[in-house]
Amino acid sequence: MGTRIEDVSGGTKANDILLRDFTSKFRSGYKRVFPLGDSGKRSGKGYLLPDYFCDYEKQIREMEIRPDDVWVASYPKTGTTWTQEMVWCIGNDLDFEAAKSTILPLRFPFIDFSCLFDFETQPAEALNSSFYDFLKNSVNFTINMKSPRYIKTHLPYELLPEQMKSKNTKIIYVARNPKDTCVSYFHHARLIEGYRGSFEDFIELFLQDSVSYSPFWDHLVSYWEHREEANVLFLKYEEMKRDLPSVIRKVSKFLGKEQLNDKDMKTLCDHLSFDSMKTNSSVNYEFAVDKTQNLGLSQGEQRFMRKGKVNSWKEEISPDVAERFDAWIENNLNGL
Template sequence: MASNNYPYEIKDVDIPETIVTRNHDEIIRIGPKGYIFPKTFRDMAADIYNMEVKPTDVYVFSYPRSGTTWTQELVWLVVNDLDYETALKIPLTDRYPFLEGPMLFNESTKKKILDRSKENESEAKDLQNVVKSAVELVNEMPSPRFIKTHLPLSLLPPNALEAKMVYVARDPRDAIVSYYHLIKSMKIANFDGDFKQFWIAAVKNYQSWSPYFENVKEAWEKRNHPNLLFLFYEDMRKDLESSVRRVCDFFGKKYSDDQIAKLCDHLTFDKFKNNPSVNYDLMKKIGLMHTDQEFVRKGKTGGWREYFDEEMTAEADKWIQENLRDTDLRFPSMQ
């Protein structure tokens, strides 16, 4: 049922026995577009929808594994006058609270993390922030406040576009391959399926943050709004400098050619992959992520071909075609 402070109906969802999802948790479906989340999102949906928006706020948002982390680092440095020293010193997770992030932890996992925080004084604050309400964290931040989310525009505050928003989209086949590897790397996800099972769950809208195309299309429809910048991951990989300059223009920042070149160098894939500030090392340290896995993986475009058989390729083609039929959204990788 929708409530006075939340406009969307939230329904429990029965997962078919043929569908394999993370944690095999109970899930909910929200609103007319049917966005999927673990049931833990129910407790924070209204708080996020009704949170304060400031004109100085900066949102970086996307469907999961679309280049979000890369874009976060780029945006933060552009806005903060290329302050590499602070960027290396303060983890990206501290610079950008993950709005719906706490939904990923059930009560028993939260208790383990909080118990560990009592035993590890040096890590206490970081550990507590992992499970603390991200809305509270945002409210405590000085401006400009940087916010990460995978929520679509419709589930964010209605006046979110009073802030500056950067959306990044990626070929859904590559994004879902990357999403699969992330879930496999996370101990808390407890996913024991193979890629094909994960793909089916994503396409049939049983994975969190699905449906993919509705998420992307909501941002695409607002791409000409002066406060929203829409980027494609494939364009960033092909010509990073052009994307960097677009971000600079969007935030009204002027940098010299040498400064742009240094920023591009900082963001090159090999350097980025080995940057401890963006690699979610805390998740490994507290036992939530397998230590032999990397948060920043390969960053390839077109890597999905290594995972799809003929049947899956045909199914993906049909799925993409159906979802792009009534929109002018086109991915660089599909042109």
């Protein structure tokens, strides 16, 4: 399919906020990436991605896909880490010892990590040589993993490797209420991505499709359109919070694993509880937060795993802004 890539410059309120409050020595600028249809014409509004995506776009697009790959895809801050840990544990027959002894980025790498940041990392700063290899080039690290590979991405469906469309690779997508997503993304951006602006400006960016991986709705719909295909499983964060055992059974069936007995189900649910995840050093990304704080990139004081609640947006979004969100949601869902 290919892409058309355009520079993002100032001149609109959202672009001015973006370039002022997100760009730094770790992130120099942004592009709009337009997937090209079969006719060669660009489609959609264009996905916003940091400049560094251009360095890896071709390598990702031409990546060799293996029949036993499992991908977890999502828009940022929609329950990705939680879903990854659930999928990895089910796929690896509840090997909790291995899960706790190896950090998630090495078991389940974020392939587009290097598309987001540009910072120098010395081997001594990394937890081990494998983690250094991941930080240096997450795409190469993922490509060279032993099978079976478990791979995380925030890329929309159109920007996935071309072979995924023909090889029916298993894809699990997780979606979340956009209001909760926006609030969580704001705190994440301050903590990890060096965002220096206000919450009000971040909301403006979110609603104007001007934070990384946006537009939110184009991203979600790119996977929703494939939800009926046998190799795609579409999950919702709220569903996982409401009835985790039911989701676990659904994922187990999708991965071709035997259904868990009551004891194993309870053990896995306990392992995946928010309190357990928050204190589990293999998944809570404390090492990443410490890194960004030491580099002076972090603008926040909270930790990677913050609340893990449904509708926590009500604690931070005013009624007036909520009405604006509702109008934005209705406008984007109209006709779908």
